[in-house]
Each structure stands twice: as C-alpha cells, then as structure tokens.
Amino acid sequence: MFRPAAREVVKLPTRYFSCKSEPTRAVTATKKASREEIAGLIPAFPEIYPDFLQSPVWNRRNALKEELERQDMLERRMNIDIPEFYVGSIVAVTSSDKNLGSKEHRFVGICIRREKEGLLHQFTLRNTIENIGVEVLYDLYNPTIKKIETLKLEKRLDSDLSYLVDALPEYSTFDFHMEPQAHPAGTPIPVNECKVKLKNPPWTRRWEISSYRGIDDTWTQATPWYKRKLHKTLVNDYEKYDLIANYRTSSTKEQEVFVQTQMQKFEKERHAAGLTRRRILKSAASYK
Amino acid sequence: MNEARARFFLNLRQSIDPLLRVLSNKSAPPPSLGLAFDISGMPPATLKSSALTYGSVGEMIKDFSIVFGVPKYRTSKPKKVTRKFSFTRLLQPIDNLVTCPACSNIHPSDTICDACYSKVHKLTSEIKKKMMEYNPYVGEKQDREVYVKFKGESEAPAAVVKGKRVIELEKDRPTWFKKLTLKE
C-alpha cells in the first residue's frame, strides 16, 4: 500500500515559479569559489558523519527536532571519543554488560552496515568465531558503550558489505587481540579493492542482480534456476538515473555547511569553558 | 388488527392499478413516471372500473417505461447538503484577472500576458530556425553562444560578439528587442 508522504512541500526560500509578473533574477555574483573558503569544513562530511545527515524522508526533516537531537549527540561525543570509521573498517567496541563477571564486553569485527540518522544511528560489526559467523548491531549513542576503537581505518569498494554473510569465512575473520594500525594523519583513506568470493548458493539475497563491485563474478556461481527466471525478475537499475529521486533522499551542501558550523560553535564554546580539549569535527584525511 | 391489514392491501392495489392501466395504454408514448402519479391523484372511484389489459408478458416488457432510472447508491450526507445549501458556492467567479501593464490585455494573475508572448514567440521561432541550421551528423555542434544580427545593422563590436556565432535575420530589429549591450 502506498503511504502518502508529507502533504506540505519543504518550504524552500522565497522563489517559486518565475511566472509571477516580475521573475526575480537569480542571485548573481555569489562567487562559487567563496563556498570553498568557509574555514575548517570537511568536503567528505556525509561519509565521516552519516549520523549528522538529515532523514531521507522529507516529512521527518524538522529543524527544531534536529537541533535538539544534535545537542544530545554532541554532548555524548564530549563524553566518549567516537572515532572516524567507514563501512569496511575494523572496529572494536567495549560496552558494559550486566551479566558478565567483569561487567565489560569487547567485540572486534568489520563494520558491514551503518544505518539511520541522528540518535538512532546503528552500525553492525561482523566476525567469525570458531567458524561461526557472528554479527552484532550497536546503537552508536547507546550510553552502555564505553569505548569505540578503529583498529584499521580503510574503505571498501561498496558502502554496504552485507554480502559477507554469504562470503567465505576467511573474509570476515579478525583476531580479537589485533593491535590497531595507526592511519598517518593527512593522507587519504586507503580503499581496499579486494574482491570477495562467495560460498555456493543458496544465498541470503540474490547477489547476482545487485551491482556490488566488491564481489568477483557471481554470475557463474548463481543457480541456473534463477538464471532461467532472470527475464521475469523486476530489475529496475534505471532508477539510479532519476536525478530528483536521488536529490530527495540525499543531503545538500547548505545543510552540511550549517551542521558543521553548529558543531564548530559547540566545540568552541566547550573549549572556551575549559571543559575539554577534545575535537569533535575532525577528519583523518584532511587533518591540519 | 386484520382490518388494518385489509385497508393496507386495498390502498396498495389502488395505487398499483392506475400505474398498470397507464402502462397498458399502447397508443400514448411511454409517459414519464411523474405523469403516472398525477393520474393516481384522481379520485379512487373512477380507477376501479379500468382493469389491467396487457395482452402478454412480452408486451409488458416491450413497454419501455419499466426501465426508468432508480438511484443506485445512497447519496452521502455532505453531497446532499452541498446540493441543497451551497448553490451560491458552486460557481466561483474568476477573480484573479489582471491587465498586462504593457499591452493592457486581460489575463490571469499567475500567468504571463499571451498577447505579448505571441509576439515574442514569433521572433523566437525565427531565431530558433536559424540556430538549428547545423548538421550534427557531420560533426557540427552548437559549441558557441549565439549573437542575433538583424538586417541593416552594422557589424557588432568585437567585445560584444567575442567569438559568438553570428546569426543573420532578414527583417529589421523590432523596437522592443533591445540590442545586447556591454553591461549584460
């Protein structure tokens, strides 16, 4: 059933159609170059801080709610150092656990998914223990998390590694006592181009249809039954050409600049008040 | 109790009889239902004498008036109320007409004036015809801006043209189409 989304169009700045009797000329001469010089902004902001993006659903983008949510998130980031990590980086999470004797629980794994925005932001770590694949989902802002460390900062060819479930176990086994590999500050983030081999089908999802670049060819392994039925499957990869559908769910530069300035303001206040010297808005690639 | 029931049947038969009598009247055109009721309003004394005279069932069906329309769905309350009370609101006067400042032609306020536009449209299509005179299959491309020059105009200064593709038009420049000046 199609649920009708927001009734109101997101209130854009003054201009609607220019068919009013006086078509206001576009704001001329805002130098494109001036946008880049805004001090201290990170171009790859949506990749490093996916939780600070707006919700893809237009109806849920409310400035006041986002401001309150951002206040909580920044407070939390003052108390726990949330490092920069991407889908594909190896991350260790120590969280306090009521049941264990030592009251502390540590899990190391490769981050395969980062979902949702704001305080709801979740990331999933995957590891293979005694050749049993284990995935653990963590809320980034859950107060029981005590420490998050990025053992290996790297990216993969895809922004979603859910296919590791069907891949050979060797691709998702990481040693729990692996010591962190420091990422030289200022150098770009390495992209690990390794192509993953999958187990024999049946798979959890039809990987041969989706255009993942991180899997070497799935077509030969796919079961013949699915291949015969391929002409019936609904393949709508033309959706990626729909510019405005993409625009509706993606974030805009103005919004990013606004959020980053808010974070800088928060950071400056806290430094001025002498509460901490921690930096919130930071990027390993463009570290100055 | 039963004489009430008897009276009921009597009335029922009385009201149906005139209806059937009218239906059997072959010569008259199929009367609308309204007419039939007028007759039933007549004093009951004259009705009892005429009995139903349909030759056969087929004849009765052939008589077209059986299939008059009856409401299919129950009209909802808002629709009924709107029909009864809001006749003043159904027909809205068009009140967003404005006069065009240039040619005082009346047009809706959220649109442009069509008289002015028809002039612009004519000239635009002429320029467009000239602009489209290139053959993409041979490799010609629209890779330069276009500068429109009218008949009887001197060569435009190099600063304005600066590497644009010049298009010649046979007619002379209309007064309202200003020349491209440097400040643009």
Next chain:
Amino acid sequence: MLRSLISSATTGPTQEWAGRILLANSGYISQQRGRRRTLTPVPWLPPIKEHIPKNSFDLSQKTKNLLDDVIKKETLAASALARNDSQETNVAIIDIPHSSRRVGLVVRKIGMLPQWTNDGNRILCTVLEVDENHVVSVTSPDSWYKASAVGKRKAFNRHGPMWRVTVGAGNDDPTKYTLAYRRQFARAGVPTKEKLGCFLVTEDALPHAGQPLDARHFAVGQHVTATGKTIDWGFQGGMHRWGMRGQPTRRTTKSHRRIGSVGSVGDARIWPGKRMPGHMGYEWRTVSGLEIVRINNDKQVIYVKGSVPGDIGETLLLKDCLQDEKRLKSGPVPTWAPTLETIQEESELSPEEIVVPKNLLFNETFSSKLFRFTSPSIVFTDADAKRATGRDKTKAKIAKVKK
C-alpha cells in the same frame, strides 16, 4: 490538504467561534455508526482563510515592508498585553481533587527520538512542540452547550459543570484570515492563531481569556493523554485497514488481498458495520497513559514516552491522564505561570562527572530514570546484577517432578 481543527456547527446570535468538542468518547468504544470522519466541512461554516484576489498592480516594496512591520508590532502588542495581565491571576500548586479537570495544551508532533534509561534500556520518545499557546476564550457550560450540537449532559455530567476553554497555538500572519476568524483573538487580546483546540475544564481550574500556556503546565514523570487525527492513509483495502488475512498467492485467481465473503446466505443482506475497504485513517483517536520523561523549557518541547496518533507536523491535544493509578496528584492549577518559578535544588552529581555550566545547556527538566547525555557512559556494578534476578518460578515445578 492540511485541515485545521475547526469544524463544528455554530448557531445562535453571537458568531461565537467553537472548535470541535474533543472529549474522548467517554470510556466505552462506541460502535461507529455512519461516517467516521467528515472530509468536506459543512457548507454553512463561515470560511477561515481569506481568499485575496490579486489585483493587477502590486503594492510597492516600501508599503509591503510597512505592512509587515505593523503586523509584527500588533502581534508583539497582543502577546505583551496577554503576558502582563496574566500576572495577577492567582496560580498555585495544589492537590488536584478527583473530579476536577485542568486545561490542556495544543501541541505539534515534530518527530521521534530515542532516549535511554539509567540501566541502559532504550525508550522511543515522541517530541511535541508547544508553539505559543494562549487561551482564546472561556465559555460557561450553559452558553456553550446551547450553541453546539452536543446534548446538555456533556456540559453538566457527573463531574459537575464543564466550562469550555478554547486554546490557540502558532502565531500566524493575520492577513491570511477572515475578519470573523480574527475577531475572537482581538476580543481575547491574543495574536492571531493558526490552530485552535478546546478542552472541557471544571470551575476550580479555569484560566482567564488571553492567558499564555507554558510547557511546564505538565510536570516530568506525569502521565498525559494525546488526542489527534491519525495518519491519512487514503483508500485502503481490508488487509491494511482491518488486518484481514487475504488469500494465498498460489492456486487463487484474482483474489489475494480481497476481503472474501461478506456474510451468510441466510441474511440476504450485509450487516451494517461490516468491515470493508474504504478510507483509512484521519480520524480522531486518543492514546492515554503516556509518561512525560523530559521537558525543554527554552524550546517549549515535551518528550513523551511512546507514540501518539497523527503524522509529523500534525497538531494534537494534550490533557492530564485520567486513569486512576496514573492520575496527577498535584500540579499548577489553573496553569503554570512565571510566578511559580521554583529554584530546582542542585541534583547531586557523582564526583568525577564534569559539571557543564548552566548557560551552555538548555533549561531542561529530566525524569529521574533518564540517562543524561552530559554524564559519562553507564557502568554496571554487582548490585545491578543481583537486582536483575527476579522471583525463581521453576522451584515449584521441580518439586512436582521429583517422584
């Protein structure tokens, strides 16, 4: 088609503006007969929004600015007037008797946020914004029930006579509204409001017309009832609207989401109230027993545990919860006022917690069980582990098993 909350018949000489009476249908779930919602308001209601035909020549920019300034000044004057004559009303925090009803707030749902408790469990909270609420009119029981479509018993029920208090939310540009609509705000000395909602209030908790209402009208930890229109799903089938099971995908022709049979042959008709496809949603629903976990006084925002009816951006009516064990014992009657400002005592902070100065934070009140993001991560101790083991229910079974 954003619909404001005004849709009620008004008769009688004075064109007294009455919003729809929003008392929850008293206790029992009445079988909804006839239409469940009216999508098209009755035609004899006077229009709210002014339809301004556009004249061919425009006002010059100078006059437009002047018009805007005057409107701003008027709103300022109205709310200033409302604020300073609300000082002298006698406001007090007293124990609320069983049969008294306080006024509520007209709030807007702006989204949902997770919050965490001190023992690490996640609570999904709805964020409700109280956007400049003012009391617009207070009408006595006999005058309002005569001018409305409800019976006398609604005004004079077992809890005593009920006054009707209309509350307005969200200041809006007055040029958009008709004179009839604006007259009620001028009479109350209140800026023109976009949304109206009304509450049935008993005599002892009556605010006065023009009184501003604040988010602190409700207290943290108190339970509230949210009444609002549910999300408008449009025309939906039996499976989504009534949760019917539909038919299997295989071995059936052209019926997978159909509603199947609609009755037995013997009835030779379909019973009224039969569940069928139709318009789903956009009906008044009430959710009661929602606990307030956090109130942000600067931004006038209330965090309520759980979900409320309605889409994001829709308005709701918040009232005190009337369920016996969740009822409010004592609170500001008739409503909160700045004179009641009490200095919260410094809550005891564990030593190593860094104390963030007050000016950097919002002025907020938290529920005691809620985790404050200014404090460090939660660390469990053995005490928590012991408390977790509940009553051991298996002992009885074991005894029975032994021969």
Next chain:
Amino acid sequence: MGIHRRTRLNVVDNSALGKEADTTGKLPYCIHVYKQGRRAKHMPHAELGDKILVAIRGQMRKAYVVGANTHVHYRKHGVPVTDQNMIVLLDEEGNPLGNRITAPIPTKLMANRANVQFSKVLALANKYI
C-alpha cells in the same frame, strides 16, 4: 522472523544424538515453541534463550536455543546474531544431554541464569561472545 515450525537447527553440544544427526546430515527441526502467543493457533517465534520442541532422529526432544539468526529488522543493540540457529538438547527432566557446548554463547543468555534448568545449560558453556 525467528525459529518456528520446520526450521532446521544445529546441535552444538557434544551429545551423541546431536553428533549422530550432524553426521547423517538429517538436522533436527523445530515442531513446537514453548511460548504463549496472542492466539493459541498463532504460535510466536522462538528467539535466543527460548525452549522449543525438536524432532531429531525420529524422536522428540526439548532444547534451548543458544544461537539465533535473527532477521535484520528485529535485531537489538548488543545482542550477537549467529549465522546458524544453534540449540542444546535436553532430556525429559530438563537436564542437558551433552556435557560441553562447543560453540560460543551470547552473554545475553546469562540474564536468565536464575532459571534452574537454564543455569545447568550455562554451566556447560566454555566460551562467551
């Protein structure tokens, strides 16, 4: 969304029955979940730490679920999800059949160590994830 009737399961304790089922390739499958659903006919799904009835090698056994492959939408914070559904078999009195659990066990299961039967199963575990 979880373990229901006819879901195939892996036995992870070193009980003979489990090993036999594993070697012959005839994995046990769930036939009943000991949980109260809203309506009797609609049996809820078994999650981590629930007791289920399992058909294994032609006989019926009770078992505790010690590893569940929960669906992506139903996952909770901090609860490990294993790729296979793992169970520990019990005998009639409810004591575990095997004497050691080979696979690692989520720590969440220790929450219901108050339950006597379950504490016996937990005693067998040697590794927690």
Next chain:
Amino acid sequence: MSAHRVAASLPRIGVTIGHTPQKLKTGGIEPSRRARLEVLRRIVTRTVREERVELKWNRAVEARPYVERLIQLGVERGPLDEYTAEMMEWWLPEKDLITKMHEVIVPRFQNRDSPFTSLFRLPPQRLQQFIQNKREVWKRYDIGVLEIDGNPFPAIQAAHQEQSDSILDVLLADALRNHQITLQEKLEASTESK
C-alpha cells in the same frame, strides 16, 4: 548503497520540487516509472537543444528540476567527474548536446546559484474538441514555457517597473502609519498602567 558514495554533495536546487513524483500520462507503457523517465529525458534533451520550449504545464513543472540538476552537476563537478559523465551521457542521448552543455550552458552559470532556468505559464487555452448531441466538449490546454537563462531570445517578461505612485499604495501607506501610531500609544498606555 551499491555504488561508492558520491563525492561532495551538491547545493540545494532553488526550484519548488513536489514531495512525490508526478505520474505523467505515458500511454500505458509498462513499467510506468521507466516510461516517465523517458518522457522527462525527451523534454530535457529538447530544452538543452532549443533553450526555450513550450510544454504541457505539469510536464514543464516536473522536468524543470531535472534540467536544473544537470546544469548544477556541470557547474559543480565539471565534465571529468565520473557521476556527471554518466548522467550527461544518459540524459542527453544526442552527443553534440553534451558538448553544448559543457561549452555553452555551464559557463553561463559558473558564478551563479540555482535557479538557472525560468518557467512561465500561459493563460489556459480552451479549444472545442467536438459536439456530441448538443453537448459541446471543450478541452483545456495549460501551456508552460521553460527556458534556460542567458539564451539569445527576446525576454518574455518585461522588466518590472516600480509602481509606488498608485492610489491604493498611497492610501494604504498612510492608513498603516496612523495605525502604527495608535498601536504605539496603546502599548505605552498598557505598560504604564501595569
């Protein structure tokens, strides 16, 4: 989720965009979403070739943000960017238009913010279709003129001249000033009385 995340994000499109896509009448070609994109692609191609086109009003409204987004990609990312090249290649099947876009249209807007296009609405034309036993059937045509700014054609809308001398203006300004004064007095009166 599959392709690598897009590099820098683009600025906001300065045009009103509906919160849900319009279902353009595509003559029942299945799948309807693909047919809708095809209609939009043809409109965008024609707009780039002719720079001023007359379309059905609802189609002009739907196609305008797509033209804006293409120009924005050209302006922000330039011709070498992989995502821009892919989009240009799909949205402008006539390859000479891609060079026109990069050489002619994009340089016009290097230092300007969106909106790069203008959309004008013509008064609805009512044409009589046919007469069916004494009932005339008219059809209503809503036409929109979509144009890319900076084109060589004559301007559609004359520059709007200031009209501060109209009677309504003068009277309203005067009334507003008086009202302002009375408001001011009322405010002072209420502040003293408190």
